[in-house]
Amino acid sequence: MRVRKLTFAALAVAAGLSLTACQNDDGDMGKGEPSSAATASSSDGGSGSGSSDQGSGKDSGGKNSGGQSSGGKGTAAGTGSHTNSKVGKCRTDQLEITASDNTIDGDPDNTVAVTFKNKSGRDCAISGYAGVDLKTNSGALSAKRTGEQAPQGILKNGESVAFGIHYPSNTSGGSGVRITGLVVTPPDETKSVTLAWPGAATLPVTDGSGSPVQVGPIGSAGQGG
Numbered sequence: 371m372r373v374r375k376l377t378f379a380a381l382a383v384a385a386g387l388s389l390t391a392c393q394n395d396d397g398d399m400g401k402g403e404p405s406s407a408a409t410a411s412s413s414d415g416g417s418g419s420g421s422s423d424q425g426s427g428k429d430s431g432g433k434n435s436g437g438q439s440s441g442g443k444g445t446a447a448g449t450g451s452h453t454n455s456k457v458g459k460c461r462t463d464q465l466e467i468t469a470s471d472n473t474i475d476g477d478p479d480n481t482v483a484v485t486f487k488n489k490s491g492r493d494c495a496i497s498g499y500a501g502v503d504l505k506t507n508s509g510a511l512s513a514k515r516t517g518e519q520a521p522q523g524i525l526k527n528g529e530s531v532a533f534g535i536h537y538p539s540n541t542s543g544g545s546g547v548r549i550t551g552l553v554v555t556p557p558d559e560t561k562s563v564t565l566a567w568p569g570a571a572t573l574p575v576t577d578g579s580g581s582p583v584q585v586g587p588i589g590s591a592g593q594g595g
Contacts, residue, residue, distance in 0.1 A: 464490035
């Protein structure tokens with residue numbers, strides 16, 4: 371009887387261990403399933419991130435096309451660049467060109483100011499030196515450049531810019547060289563305009579070594595030669 375009791379006891383212990391092992395296996399399997407689900411969830415999350423990235427791409431595209439956010443700035447920058455590329459040079463026919471006496475008492479030379487007014491209906495670029503020729507009773511006389519720096523500039527529609535023509539006074543007591551007209555050619559242009567000369571009537575006679583007339587760059591009206 372003792373032997374049987376021991377045997378039953380052993381069997382009971384074995385059965386208990388077996389049941390515990392089964393429960394542990396079930397528990398491990400249960401733990402494994404959530405792990406798999408978490409992996410799938412993580413994978414879905416990654417796919418979701420990809421969709422979010424794509425969505426962000428669509429949003430960016432929407433913003434670009436809508437002219438807002440960075441897309442709007444890009445459009446604005448592009449528009450600015452496009453606008454700059456559209457600013458052409460000021461053409462003779464687009465400028466109202468006038469001349470006036472601008473001599474200031476005490477200056478060593480006389481000055482005539484030539485003004486360019488932009489009447490084109492758009493902004494235009496103008497810089498450098500205009501071509502200047504004086505018509506005289508002795509023939510055409512071309513003005514020399516002063517050599518001053520000529521900065522780049524944009525002449526807005528309706529606005530004006532001027533430059534100076536500088537020439538010596540005829541203090542010789544003689545008749546001198548009579549000036550009959552002024553021919554002006556805007557920078558980078560070939561078409562000229564002829565204006566009435568608003569300055570002193572004559573120039574002193576020179577020895578022919580060079581022109582006594584000088585022209586300053588665009589924007590230099592009133593500056594000495």
